[in-house]
Amino acid sequence: MQKSLHIDASKCTGCLQCEMACSYENYGVFNLAKSRIKVFNFEHEGRKVPYTCTQCAEAWCMNACPVDAIAINAATGAKVVNEAVCVGCKVCTIACPFGTVNYVADTGKVQKCDLCDGHPACAEACPTAAITFVDSDWTGLDKMRAWAGKTDTAARASA
């Protein structure tokens, strides 16, 4: 089963455990500047929203890359940057409609979420289940369940 990161922003408290987990997983340090998931704080609305790559099926970044440095991991479906091939041209950062692939000045390469080989550290670290890792074909299951729960079955039972 292929799985996807699923984000329910209404549950996010803005603790940034996901950002620390991401940078630690990929770089061995706790460093928000190196996180591939970012939490945005819309202060005046009281909303906090985690945001990262959705792993597009037809990935703009992958199609735009002139040196084929971005490839699909067959097991996870993640679009993964091969740093050995990446030349740091940044065309993918322009191509991505969502801004989720970014240049890393320290390495001279781009980086993006690679789903941590199928065990995303952000989802594991999230204390409120705002970020979960679920069946790609059923990312809507929780929402469906919630609405299903509101269905009024009383009328039929009494009919």
Add this chain to the structure above:
Amino acid sequence: MAWTRKILRVDLSKGTCKAEPLNMEWAQLYLGQRGLATKYFVSEVDPKVDPLSPANKLIMTTGPLTGTPASTGGRYSVVTKGALTGAIACSNSGGYFGAELKFAGWDMIIFEGKSPKPVYLWIENDKAELRDAAHLWGKTTWQTEETIKKAHQDPQIRISSIGRAGENGVLYACVVNDLHRAAGRSGVGTVMGSKNLKAVAVRGTLGVGNLKDPKAFMAAAAAGKKVLAGNAVTGQGLPTYGTQVLMNVINEMGALPTRNHRDVQFEDARKISAEAMREKRPTDGKTHLVANSACFGCTIACGRISKIDETHFSVVNKPEYWGANGGLEYEAAWALGAANGVGDLEALQYANLICNEDGFDPISFGATVGAAMELFELGIIKKEQIGMDAPFGSAKALCELARMTAVGEGFGKELGMGSARLCAKYGKPELSMSVKGQEFPAYDSRGIQGMGLTYATSNRGACHLRSYTVASEVLGIPVKTDPLVTEGKADLVKAFQDATAVFDSAGICIFTSFAWSLADVQPQLDAACEGNWTMEKLGEVGERIWNMERQFNLAAGFTAKDDDLPPRLKTEPAKTGPAKGLVNGIDKMRPEYYKTRGWDAQGVPSKETLKRLGL
């Protein structure tokens, strides 16, 4: 390392910024944050110094767990000699600023001297420089954050600043970071203002790495988080209701100080409680509470984000206050509400916004308004002096006085002195509900006896965050003790004080201690920090910090006489509730406490005690 091993020394008089290595010998004895910064402070500053003179210093400090995924590992503290108290001050704040400072590579910043003109400190990793702040002076903390972020074209900068209260010499001004988190008490923001230091802006992209044993640390941090999630207070009560979960609980206990401590129960407590924040308003059908909010790294998320009722008299025609913003915490709701008999939730939220926006402590402000209302009701301060009628319960007076205090207008100037100076000025010093010049927080010590000893002996003046025996006396953490008796409270207070000093020095939030004992913190510290951090060593560190602070206060001129409560709490019994008929038994607890501490009858640490602690 858990420590970056680097401190930044900023000479505001000369305008210089210099990096220095951290004293690692001291780090082993005082851990970090509160302990370590206080060690630097007492080693460099004359205890007799005038808090508002250039000779006073101000330290912003992180702990070894700040900037790590240890739950709540984002704390920082401001250490100085308090403007309100003249005692050692250490005010702790969450938000994101502390972690950012650590990510920039600094354990602490020591500010000394006084800048000839308003400045702000700009830190970008290892680069630090003072910049002109003429355009920021006179601005609120919110405007200051926005202006600095715009000027640097970087929304990811984190900022701590003072508002107009800190500029205007309000003696309980705070340092506000991330819009609505604050190093709140004792007037640390007043000291910052006296130095012409408007703000500290930080962008840190270096991160925290090289912990002693990262694998063991991640395991210990995860285990700690599990304990927090499984605990009724940190896993359910605080996330669901915030600290406001206490309003109805403490009122039921007859320990909610009301109308300047005349009463111990507030008839309108429910109207200003967490439950009320979650109810739909009749005016607009919306709830006051918008969202829960966590500080950096916090898996509890007690913070509240609220929206004020746009039709409330305080904000009609003021759309700048209509957005989501920092919501009421229990202490603020009590001080702005019960302490002066105001049961209007929206009015409290407005006053709270003003406190955040212009940077002053809602506890001391609210309690000072309470004292002023009593003086008004006694006919000692007249309507003409205040500029309005100000009886207990007046929401209008509360809101207007908040604004006047922020900008130092009219009677607001007098409220800005705090209740001790205000009441002394009008010949009624006994009406100030304070210890060492600092106002009580939200627990009446007639109904929770241990808190009387906590307040009387707190090194930074009356405060609940130095030994929160409410945990034991009300919630049964770690063991239930009877709130109505004095027996055993000396030992309890000492144990809480010493343990709290360790939490405050580690970089984590004291709220974890509802679920964590030192035994939960120890494995996290030991895995993160160089050295062998045993339970025994941590216990010693806590006691050492407490005695170091005590020594500073004694040298500053405080005596056993200052370890006392206002006469009201010792002579006027609680009128209602479970504590009806009781006064606080401080005179019984104090000598026991001194003995437990290894201090003499005058409250001076004995030679043996000091020697044992290496002081």
